[in-house]
Amino acid sequence: MLAIPEKDIDIWSVAMTLAQDAYPDLDKTxxxxxxxxxxxxxxxxxKARDDPDFHVRALNTFIYKKWGIAYDTSDYMxxxxxxxxxxxxxxxRKGSCANLATFYISVAQRLGFPVYAVAAPQHYFARYVDPRLFFQNIEPTGRGGYSxxxxxxxxxxxSPLAIEKGTFLRTMTHQELVADMIADHAGHYAVELKDYPTAIAILDRALARDPRAADYWYFMGQIYKFWGFQEVMREVREIKFTRAFVFMQKALRMGKGKPLEEGYWKELQKKPAKRGPGV
Incomplete structure (x- = not known):
């Protein structure tokens, strides 16, 4: 999947391949x-009109009003x-910031709209890249509103450092989004399966494609730390802890800040973003 050319990437298809690995009995068809x-x-x-603002508003109407998709308030994190x-x-018909964003982008991509992912700390939103559209940012966790x-x-x-290095708020390519989706999938191996070597191997390959993904460098450090606690031999444990420190520090040097708290997402749902003045 990491070798798929940008023009040939289908976000939904990639997501289904990853989901099938986590859910072997998934009925993909x-x-x-x-x-x-x-x-x-x-x-x-x-697609009733060739107008990017109309495209976003119509998508929001269909996804959030007609279909009733919403943030899963039982799982803010x-x-x-x-x-x-x-x-x-x-x-x-519910989701978190990760799958609401990839779902929105998947739909938009299939419709031929130039909508791409944007990384923020522990978060993704979408961006409709068209000079005709002033309000390009789309917040899938906020009913498609603009911030x-x-x-x-x-x-x-x-931080200014994170902006300067392109860690956060840059428009990502679909290849970079795929890399981050694969990196996120490593969490299934680390958390549910406790298979730390496989999780590390997945992250290593994904981060080679998107080396600016600070959150996942930090996550790699966390996995090495958890793995280290499982080691009986002191020398091996220290090696794991050292690698954990190196990767966490790398993420911090890229501008990764403090973790967002659950309260941030709760407050976001109380005041969803709007598409523009008076909307």
Whole structure:
């Protein structure tokens, strides 16, 4: 998947391949059929006009009003496995920041809209890249509303260093998003399966494709730390702890800040972003 050229990437297909690994009994044929139907109905509304602002508003209407998709308020931190993959949005009509963003981008991509991922601390949102559109940012956890970059900087305390290095708020390529989706999938091996070597191997390959993903460098450090606690031999344990420190420090040098607290997401749901003045 990491070798797929940018022009050939289909975000939904990549997501389903990863989900199948986490859910071996997943009925991909059924879910693909349901997703294609969803996209077709969304397109009937959103493609009525050649206007990017209309596209976003129509998509938001279909996804959040007609379909009733919403943030899973029982899982603000995205710890449920189902909230790590976009098919979960289709089946439960709920999600976290990770799979709500990839689901939104998957739908937009199938419709031919230039919508790409944007990384923020422990978070992703979407961006419709078109010079005709002033309000390009799309917040999938906030019913598709708009927040300017400056608001993310203020609310998430993003440092100038993180902006300068392109760690956060840059428009990502689909290849970079795929790399981050694969890196996130490593969490299944680390958390659910406690298979630390495989998780590290997955992260290593994914980070080679998106080396600016500070959150996942930090996550690699956390895995080495957890792994170290399992080691009986002192020398091996110290090696794991040293690697944990190195990767965590690397993430901090890239501008990774303090972890967001659950309260941040709760407050976000109380005041969802708007698309623009008076909307």
């Amino acid at each position: 059924k879910l693909n059929r349901e997703f294609e139907s969803f996209v077709s109905r969304a397109g009937a509304l959103a 995205g710890r449920k496995l189902i909230n790590r993959y976009p098919h979960g949005v289709l089946t439960t 300017p970059d400056a608001q993310y900087v203020r609310d998430m305390e993003i």
